[in-house]
Amino acid sequence: MSDKDTDKTDKKPTNGERDSLDSLSLSMIPLGSNTLKNAKLIKNSRLETAVELYNDPIAGSLQIYPEDIADQIAASERDQEIINQLAGLHSYDVYSLRSSLKKLGIETEETASLELSKDMKEALSDMTVQFTRPLIERIFGDGAINASDAQALQKIFRDPDVKRVRDNLRQMQEATGIPLEEIPKFLEEYSDIFLSVAYYKYSFDNVGRDIDRFMKWVKELRNHRDVSSTPQTAAHCKNVEDHLSFIIDSIRERLVKFQVSFEVFWQNISRESFEELRAQIEENHSSMGSVLCGLSVKMNGWAEAFPDNNVGGPQKRAKYVVTEIEPGLERLRKEEATARSNLGMPPLK
Numbered sequence: 001m002s003d004k005d006t007d008k009t010d011k012k013p014t015n016g017e018r019d020s021l022d023s024l025s026l027s028m029i030p031l032g033s034n035t036l037k038n039a040k041l042i043k044n045s046r047l048e049t050a051v052e053l054y055n056d057p058i059a060g061s062l063q064i065y066p067e068d069i070a071d072q073i074a075a076s077e078r079d080q081e082i083i084n085q086l087a088g089l090h091s092y093d094v095y096s097l098r099s100s101l102k103k104l105g106i107e108t109e110e111t112a113s114l115e116l117s118k119d120m121k122e123a124l125s126d127m128t129v130q131f132t133r134p135l136i137e138r139i140f141g142d143g144a145i146n147a148s149d150a151q152a153l154q155k156i157f158r159d160p161d162v163k164r165v166r167d168n169l170r171q172m173q174e175a176t177g178i179p180l181e182e183i184p185k186f187l188e189e190y191s192d193i194f195l196s197v198a199y200y201k202y203s204f205d206n207v208g209r210d211i212d213r214f215m216k217w218v219k220e221l222r223n224h225r226d227v228s229s230t231p232q233t234a235a236h237c238k239n240v241e242d243h244l245s246f247i248i249d250s251i252r253e254r255l256v257k258f259q260v261s262f263e264v265f266w267q268n269i270s271r272e273s274f275e276e277l278r279a280q281i282e283e284n285h286s287s288m289g290s291v292l293c294g295l296s297v298k299m300n301g302w303a304e305a306f307p308d309n310n311v312g313g314p315q316k317r318a319k320y321v322v323t324e325i326e327p328g329l330e331r332l333r334k335e336e337a338t339a340r341s342n343l344g345m346p347p348l349k
Contacts (some may be wrong), residue, residue, distance in 0.1 A: 018113060019120040020086065021203060022051075022295035023090035029106065033075040041086055046299035047294050047328035049087035056196065060262060075329045082106060090335075091289030093203075095196045099285060116199060124198045161184040176270050186274065193281050197258045200288050203296065204251055210299040211248060217309055218321060226314040236322045244331040247291060250348050257343060280343070287339035294332045298325055 002293060002322075003061070017025045022043040024340045033038050041071035050063040064072050066087045069080055085104050090095075094114045101108060108114060173180050221227055265277045305320060307313060312320075340348060 002102070005089075018094065018115070018117045019091045019199075021091055021289060022297045024097070025113070028108045029086070030083060030108075031075075031079050033073055033079050034125045035073050035077055035082065036069075036075060037335055041083075041092065043092075043293060045297060045324040047090075047331075051083065052097050090268065091286070091293035093199070093285075093289040093293065094291065095282075095285040096289035099266070114193065120199070123194070123203055124195065127198045127202060128194060133256070151261070153187050157188050170216050172269070176274075186297060188206075188270075189278065190274065193278055194262065196285060197255070197262075201255050201293050202290060204255065205291075207296045210303045211230060211295075213300060213309075214302055215244065217306070218325075220309075221314060221317050221321070222316045227318055233318050233322070236326055238328060240321055240326050243326075243333045244295075246348060247295060247336050250340055251288075251291060253345065253348070254339065256282070258284075278345065283342070284339060291332050291339075294328060297343075298329075 004233070017023055018041065024041040026037050026039050026041065029037070035053065038052070039051050042050055042052050044050055048065075050065055051069065053062045053064065055061045066083050073236070075083075089100050090210075094116060098114050101114075118223075143261055153329060169180060169183060172178070172183065176186075178186050218237055218241055222234050227233050227237065261277055261280060265273050301324060302320070305324075306317070339349070340346075
């Protein structure tokens, strides 16, 4: 395939792509091939990476594996190297991408593409109230405002008491040791940190309904006479149950731990305590993104193949579990276990 007939206008990432865990628009990546710059990387149900050259509602999706690029596209060795590096990443969410691209030495051409879309930020607005409440109370409030009321929080931004805000900022400067002129930057960094946690929680909650249905579905499948009479198949189903139960419970505990970390931070706010908080959250971006990406890809693929519990007989379902769900789950479980250990959390059985 030649680049000569390819539209040379780079396609900008859509909101959905910018907010995605499992796809990466290559328009932001410094590639020489126009064909590749108009493509994207996607994760399939087996957690393998494919290059999607185009996706048409009628014609469908045209995908190739990274190792097949040389046979299909006129791309340079550097382009091939970059694609191979990106294909090795386990998540394409904006937060883990920031650190991953930096480590790989890949400079993005569109820095805005490493931010959540406006639509996603709005979707997270209610969720972020719990993280911003201490900040708003510290700067704007005097204890008289019900900070659990989202409308009240918005009101104090529109009509703040300027003198009180000035006094609170001065007190915050004294408590934290952060110069007054640096506090806006500090607040911006804090906002980005809590937004990342809100995004991961949103992603986890978003796949929650499919997880609940799947766990019941696979348990019923394992107990079906056609499956239970085949020990090897039943063992595969039980293995999937065990891995997913571990992953789900551990992610939930990690998210709770992050919330507690924010609460502890505001009890002893300082530049040092913020750096500790930021390090803890950012060091978890890669593992949280990876595990959530794998989980969402698995559940989204399954929900599409089995939109309700009446689709498919036991043999079809068992085959899907063995060939599409189980591959890669052991890696996700090990990643999650390592992340727990790094956070000082006790082993989860």
